[in-house]
Amino acid sequence: MTHAVHLMPNGRASDLRKEPLIPSTSKVFACPKTALLRLAGLDSVTSTPRTDEL
Amino acid sequence: MSSDLRADPGEIHRALDLLIPADQVTELRALQVPEGRGFEKTYSGYFDDRDKLVEEAVKLSDRGAKGVYVTLNPVDPALLARANNRAKKAQKGSSTGDDHIVRRRWLAIDGDPVRPSGISSTDAEHESAVTRIREVRDYLREQGWPEGVLADSGNGGHLLFRIDIDRDDNGLVERCLEALALKFSDDKVSVDTCVHNPARIWKLYGTVARKGDPTPDRPHRIARLLEVPDVLG
Numbered sequence: 001m002t003h004a005v006h007l008m009p010n011g012r013a014s015d016l017r018k019e020p021l022i023p024s025t026s027k028v029f030a031c032p033k034t035a036l037l038r039l040a041g042l043d044s045v046t047s048t049p050r051t052d053e054l
Numbered sequence: 055m056s057s058d059l060r061a062d063p064g065e066i067h068r069a070l071d072l073l074i075p076a077d078q079v080t081e082l083r084a085l086q087v088p089e090g091r092g093f094e095k096t097y098s099g100y101f102d103d104r105d106k107l108v109e110e111a112v113k114l115s116d117r118g119a120k121g122v123y124v125t126l127n128p129v130d131p132a133l134l135a136r137a138n139n140r141a142k143k144a145q146k147g148s149s150t151g152d153d154h155i156v157r158r159r160w161l162a163i164d165g166d167p168v169r170p171s172g173i174s175s176t177d178a179e180h181e182s183a184v185t186r187i188r189e190v191r192d193y194l195r196e197q198g199w200p201e202g203v204l205a206d207s208g209n210g211g212h213l214l215f216r217i218d219i220d221r222d223d224n225g226l227v228e229r230c231l232e233a234l235a236l237k238f239s240d241d242k243v244s245v246d247t248c249v250h251n252p253a254r255i256w257k258l259y260g261t262v263a264r265k266g267d268p269t270p271d272r273p274h275r276i277a278r279l280l281e282v283p284d285v286l287g
Contacts (some may be wrong), residue, residue: 030218035199040229
């Protein structure tokens with residue numbers, strides 16, 4: 001798997017893989033919520049209001 | 055008119071073992087099960103017995119159900135009392151509601167070929183949708199996401215990521231799907247943004263997807279797991 005490093009708008013390097021994975025059932029590991037927030041554009045650094053929120 | 059494809063109990067067991075903890079209560083729902091004289095019914099039941107779940111899924115799929123589905127997220131165990139480890143004809147309002155889900159455990163992404171409703175995909179459409187969902191997987195991998203489960207819905211592609219978030223997520227899952235749809239949907243393949251609700255039912259791999267009548271160009275297919283990462287296996 002590629003080791004992804006993201007440069008955030010504030011210049012801070014963010015590495016999702018360094019975030020703790022949440023152990024859930026048996027051998028399965030959960031995707032960090034921060035990854036979901038980032039994809040959704042809801043993380044504190046990159047969040048952009050939706051049109052209907054403007 | 056139906057196909058003579060049969061469900062694959064081994065694949066159903068494999069899928070359930072991967073996706074759903076053995077002690078989790080899960081709704082099984084089979085849509086449009088032929089009842090004779092042209093009638094069709096939906097069947098539904100709640101299961102915490104893996105073998106009985108597989109047995110009912112095989113039976114309903116082989117009776118010609120248009121599709122056999124399960125709830126991926128854990129269901130309030132009280133619903134077992136609706137139909138305890140058996141499937142029965144569903145009554146109005148008897149399906150699992152969003153407020154019956156305990157927690158969100160899967161982010162489910164569905165890439166479906168754009169085509170008229172109610173028909174199976176062509177082989178070319180099917181392949182393009184699976185290819186597109188691989189592209190979604192590759193993109194998320196580049197973003198640092200963990201490995202997902204890649205699957206064939208029978209008509210398109212599925213991608214599943216294990217998550218562990220509250221049922222009431224303030225639209226987080228919906229917005230994730232919207233973001234992916236914005237990037238990956240086009241006039242050939244659509245990333246479905248409607249599958250965000252926690253009680254969403256999901257195709258049970260190992261059962262037959264029967265949308266419309268099968269034709270040489272638009273065959274029925276068995277839904278299957280395609281790629282299961284080692285970390286999940």
